Amino acid sequence: MPALTAAIIDLDGTLVDTLGDFSAALAAVHRDLGLPVLPTEAVGLLVGKGSEHLIRSALRAVGADEDRYAAAWDAYQHHYGTLNGRAARVYPGVAEGLRALRSAGLRLACVTNKPAGFARVLLEAKGLAGAFDVVYGGDSFERKKPDPLPLLRACEALASRPAATLVVGDSSNDAAAARAAGCPVVLVTYGYNHGQPVRNVPADGYLETLADLARWV
Ligand SMILES: O=C(O)COP(=O)(O)O
Ligand SMILES: [Mg+2]
Known part of the structure; x- marks a missing residue:
């Protein structure tokens, strides 16, 4: 080299x-949308390919419809912005x-x-x-x-x-x-x-x- x-x-x-931040933000998103919340260990498998991938994969994991994505994205921006760094x-x-x-x-x-x-x-x-x-x-x-x-x-x-x-x-x-x-x-x-x-x-x-x-x- x-x-x-x-x-x-x-x-x-x-x-x-940052797994605690990701998990808390996604949980808040799913609660807002009336969806089941993913356990932190499951969130850990989805981190690393950006927010879009994370939000989409989490929706898929709880069997939510694709058309919830836009609302989930908006909620995620809000919640992650508020929680950023707190559990990190x-x-x-x-x-x-x-x-x-x-x-x-x-x-x-x-x-x-x-x-x-x-x-x-x-x-x-x-x-x-x-x-x-x-x-x-x-x-x-x-x-x-x-x-x-x-x-x-x-x-x-x-x-x-x-x-x-x-x-x-x-x-x-x-x-x-x-x-x-x-x-x-x-x-x-x-x-x-x-x-x-x-x-x-x-x-x-x-x-x-x-x-x-x-x-x-
Ligand atoms: O998927 C993310 O948002 C973070 O991924 P990173 O490991 O590239 O920092
Ligand atoms: Mg990384």
């Missing part, structure tokens, strides 16, 4: 455990890992499938915003991860070649986007990964915590 000049880090399941916790080792990358001179981007507005508010609330040169969300470009587009745009913004830009994520979605963009990728072992064992996803390495990033720079 060439010397790294930048890193692109995923948000949900990598920097912050920064994972152990994150502050240390980000410090190691910054002190090695790397430029940093946060690229998530979460809408950019929600992502920026969450990073700010958790004291992580200052670490990042740019933050992009699932609504920043025409396509989201696993498409490589958001990662390629982040490389441009950071003036870093993909081969010298390390992607750090928690799911097959991050790995597929990184591979397609030509970026090396490491995956954390504590995230969501759609409920599948993350070590089955091909990657350049696996991290117990982001503090292990010190070995990569």
